[in-house]
Amino acid sequence: MDKIVIEGMRPLSGTVKISGAKNAVLPIMTAALIPSGISRIKRVPKLRDTYTMIKLLEIVGANVVFNGNTLEIDSTNVDNPEAPYDLVKTMRASFYILGPLIARFGRVKVSMPGGCAWGPRPVDFHLKGLKRLGARLTLKEGYILAEAEQLQGNEIRLEFPSVGATGNLAMAAATANGTTVIYNAAREPEIVQLCEFLNKMGANISGIGSETLVIDGVNRLHPTDIKVIPDRIETGTFLIAGALLGGITVKDIEIDHLDTVLGKLKDVGCKISIGESSITLEPPDKIKPVDMTTAVYPGFPTDLQAQWVALMSLADGSSTIKDIVYHDRFSHIPELARLGANIQVNHNTAFVRGVDSLVGAPVMSTDIRASASLIIAGLAASGETEVSRVYHIDRGYERIEEKFRHLGANISREHG
Known part of the structure; x- marks a missing residue:
């Protein structure tokens, strides 16, 4: 079974082209x-x-x-x-x-x-x-x-x-x-x-x-x-990774589909520059803790909830993330905890206390977006992270490891 292997804490930079939705x-x-x-x-x-x-x-x-x-x-x-x-x-x-x-x-x-x-x-x-x-x-x-x-x-x-x-x-x-x-x-x-x-x-x-x-x-x-329109969830995933790891540009996107996500990233402290069909993000020195509640469109997408939890796990303070669309979509939390995240879950709410750093470890993906959150966390962690059961990520992301590698990440797929 394939796995994705990440050597973390490599800064990201460059441009990534977003796939169809x-x-x-x-x-x-x-x-x-x-x-x-x-x-x-x-x-x-x-x-x-x-x-x-x-x-x-x-x-x-x-x-x-x-x-x-x-x-x-x-x-x-x-x-x-x-x-x-x-x-x-x-x-x-x-x-x-x-x-x-x-x-x-x-x-x-x-x-x-x-x-x-x-x-x-x-x-x-x-x-x-x-x-x-x-x-x-x-x-x-x-x-x-x-x-x-x-x-x-x-x-x-x-x-x-x-x-x-x-x-x-x-x-x-x-x-x-x-x-x-x-x-x-x-x-x-x-x-x-x-x-x-x-x-x-x-x-x-x-x-x-x-x-x-x-x-x-x-x-x-x-x-x-x-x-097909560009994938707003893939776009959000890369922007959240950029908020942790370095300035990046996402291109071939539909900016109007991302208003709520961009607002939250600005609240975190990111600087956002809007092009005709691109967004350039510059990360803050420190991630501000920002509460988030998912909602149907045009609210914050439930498909980016797991990635937001990964971001908040390294914030300078505590935050609360509530998912009112799917109440039990928190299978990524125990795996993030293996990397050192401090998160408690009560019903449909995650209480995240930001930590100074994460440390790589073997983790297991349980669904498409949980996989993305683990990859983001692994990229930000020190040492090596192995993400298994990556067939989940292949259901929703096109060549995600190649795109991150193009941005400077040390990430590869090992076939098993």
Whole structure:
């Protein structure tokens, strides 16, 4: 099993190019199944999850070509609306296939999702919404069978602005009969781009980027092309590392997606310079302790909570980090403690008392973002840190060790 080996306390400098957003490309890939024909997606990150989704698309009958960072999906011969357990259990985003396939075939069979080890992410919001659109649902042997001769537009009020449910229901409603209104919809940039992609295919969605999506169903969609937005979570990860280890520039980014994160980094003491599609960060002499509470967009992303904890573990004072999106997303805390961090957790809140230094040790990643926090901490620690189970990091970061090495880090991957 691969591991990442870090010799810490090497200063970072230089420029890093940000990849396309994992959380944008996965639903876009499934949306390409709704029409028949060839869609092309550019700026696709080469991630473990990307390849898992490609396998799933091929299982349902699509022909997929991945060349460079461009993905070509030919959905002409899609004829098997079923997502098997063996794939869905490894990646919760596989559940995105539900909306597109019921939209196209009126029938879909999908395994209950798996994915990251931490926390429940209920699919109830997806299923309740599909019922509102007239789908008949059956749960048997771990699979959900959804059927509808023709989905019917309706009002859907989400109990929580779930990104996954908003995306799935928007895809299902795009070709439903009549108008669908989704209240309390997710506003994340990844959902904005998905809706823009659907509109480019011929859907009629308004209110994009707001809490209320209005979807006037159309008879059919057509294939189209799109370029994936930059990954705001990867951007934030590198900026947080820069706050600890040296001035860096991140380029090919969307600055508007990062307002809350940049505000917090300024509170820490970082100097931020904004370019047209780049950000240059200069770290402070001392990290100021800054409390943080995660929130749905445009709040501070839960996907950067673990990295923020790593930063605060070396702050000059104490801070409190609360995750109100996923209450038990703290599997990185015991591993950070192995490096010398002083952190206590109570329910959904981490109490961090900054220490003067961290010391390298073997640690184990438990999910995508926990892996990133351990790499950041290892880069800032003295001595050697080994991060095992790095298949988690490969699910969400493209060549992360190469990008850090380009910035001056002593980091490598050892194959096992």
